[in-house]
Amino acid sequence: MGGVDRIEKTRHATPATLLSPAAWKRWLQKAASYDLFPQWSAKVRRFVYTPLGILSMAAVVALLCGLVLHPRVLALCGGLLAVIVVGMCWPWLTLRGVHATVSHPRERAVEGETVEATLTVVNRLPWPAWGLVVRGGYSAADTDQAESRSRVRDREPEDTGSEIRLATVGGRSRTLHGWSFTPRRRGVYPRQGARLATAFPFGVWEFGKRVQVSRELIVWPRTYPVGPVPWADDESIVEGNVARNKVGSTGDILGVRPYRRGDSPRRIHWPQSARHDRLIVCELQATHRPVVQIVVDTDPASHSGSGSHGSREWAIRIAASFAKGWLEAGVQVGLVAHGSALAAASGKAQLDRLMDALARLPDDQGTPLNELLASSACRHFSGGLQVIITTDRRWQTGPARASTRQRWVVLSAAGFATTDTAADRGSPGARQAPWLWIPSPQDAPHLLRYGWSEARHGS
Helix, strand or coil, X not given: CHHHHHHHHHHHCCHHHHCCHHHHHHHHHHHHHCCCCHHHHHHHHHHHCCHHXXXXXXXXXXXXXXXXXCCCHHHHHHHHHHHHHHXXXXXXXXXXXXEEEEECCCCEEEXXXXXXXXXXXXXXXXXXXXXXXXXXXXXXXXXXXXXXXXXXXXXXXXXXXXXXXEEEECCCEEEEEEEEEEECCCEXXXXXXXXXXXXXXXXXXXXXXECEECCCEEEECCCCCCCCCCCCCCCCCEEEEEEEEEEEEEEEEEEEEECCCCCCHHHECHXXXXXHCCCEEXXXXXXXXXXXXXXXXXXXXXXXXCHHHXXXXXXXXXXXXXXXXXXXXXXXXXXXXXXXXXXXXXXXXXXXXXXXHHHCCCCCCCCCHHHHHXXXXXXXXXXXXXXXXXXXXXXXXXXXXXXXXXXXXXXXXXXXXXXXXXXCCCCCCCCCCCCEEECCCCCHHHXXXXXXXXXXXXX
């Protein structure tokens, strides 16, 4: 085989082959398409392949033709320059006198809820403003556009996914444009800043200015029902009014047992004592308030998938589900995530703080899990349960045995890499199984409700 390869290489390298028309054609194609300045070519293309670049080159060619061939061609050059000047000055002047503001009647919403938005455009110029468009802020990938309603005197605006087009805004007038949309991802809307732009009349160059936000919309992650708080060994508690199915001294009756030295005489069950000829006392529920700290790993290196179906967004939804469900049950809940360290507390105000912090987490940034666990908020946390949410990419390199005060919620990176239900969902691996293993998005709602022993026994 080696001899055959050498023969083939020799045959292809003959002078007749090198001088063939096909070889010359390939060489000319490579020479004509070779990029001499790759660091500048992208910038040049962004200018040349625009109306302004095409008109500028046409004006230069017309000028050269007028100087060399005939002076009448200079009139064409002057016309092209006039189009360029008017096409750039008119939109710039229009935006100097137009101001846009977006607001939302509601301050907070949840993924999947239909919410309202209102765009107010004020034109201080004596002539109408044409060709206005609002770009960004409400990406079609993050929202579902619904009906639009407006009070525009001339023409109805047009919604095109992430763009809102206002055909005409009258001179010295104020225009209100309202529309409905359904956010599919948590975050703060407008998400990345909306811009009011126009390129009227010739589309030579588009100028834009930032749209002011008078009232932003905070979209909370979607939540699912969860089971009760898991029991922690050697759990310390704070007094409260939440009854749990653990033996205490102030709750409802759980059962009976023989009398022990020091039991209160008020708890003696006299009919059972007479029946068994010995003292029998009633066991009561423990009335206390557990303390939980939720740690969310939002490091992009730990997660897979993209958009609202990726493991990162689902980890945030799981943290929000635990926070909402356990806070409503009277538990004191805290949060540790990228840029957030909230102490454990209870009540409606704590729920707003936790959900706002989860909604404001950036899409492409995150602190590694080992740094979160080494932070002062985690190291100084004591007297409660710590719930850590991550993926198997970090679980495989985590501690060999979790602390008795820790519960690990591990998402399968392979299962969240695609929405295909037949995809490989992975497994926890050969090491110790986590407290809650979530193989795919389809399994998450059921496992959050019935995935651990207390949840199964309490269902």
